[in-house]
Amino acid sequence: MGDSYKINNNDGIYFITITVIGWVDLFTRKEYRDIIIESLKYCQNNKGLVLYAYVIMSNHVHMMISVEEGFEAQNIVRDFKKFTSKEIIKRIKEIGESRR
Template identity: 55%
Template structure:
């Protein structure tokens, strides 16, 4: 693994991304997004996660994070492990999920290819952490993260997208209690 994609300094915030295998659009369903939201809330309360910014797109997640307790790589590992198992279970139980059989087949197939998995693989390996040092770099990542749904054509303004911290940075209250960077 490249030295560039590791957490080297737990004192700095990091920009991380995790992606559904093969970029499958899973987060088009509200219930799957809420599993991720609840997991982030849990890690803030119980694992020392400092969440500065976040967004859930249809097939990937961007976060700007820090820590007050456990190492960031351990927190992310736990988030990915918990959400993958919980989302797979939700897909299995969701009789309204028109893609249920296909999704489960695909995640099972991806799991067979990775000996680290018990059965299914939901997330791609890695989170590509980028250490954020300096205001310019933080601004760039905040802009990029919050403007994702605008670039996708889903909303006109970042703060109109419910599943992100853009509302918080616009002075309103979002779904998750975050720590503003500025």
């Protein structure tokens, strides 16, 4: 997942795009999309994420988000990216991946 930008104001609604490094078509497999969806649900229930809309494309994810009071968007996005990337890498090693 690519370059990082800082979110300095937690009061706004943000359009965020998270990309796979090299624009690899990773999310064509349901099991990888499911990791994204479950992680979004977790962030909504436990980290103060307010999710207005999202779409999972073959190699990137678009989201419209804000955060509940007392939470920081930058931290939520960081944790989401860290967790999902580790889980997807773990799953790739478990099931094997034909595309390199």
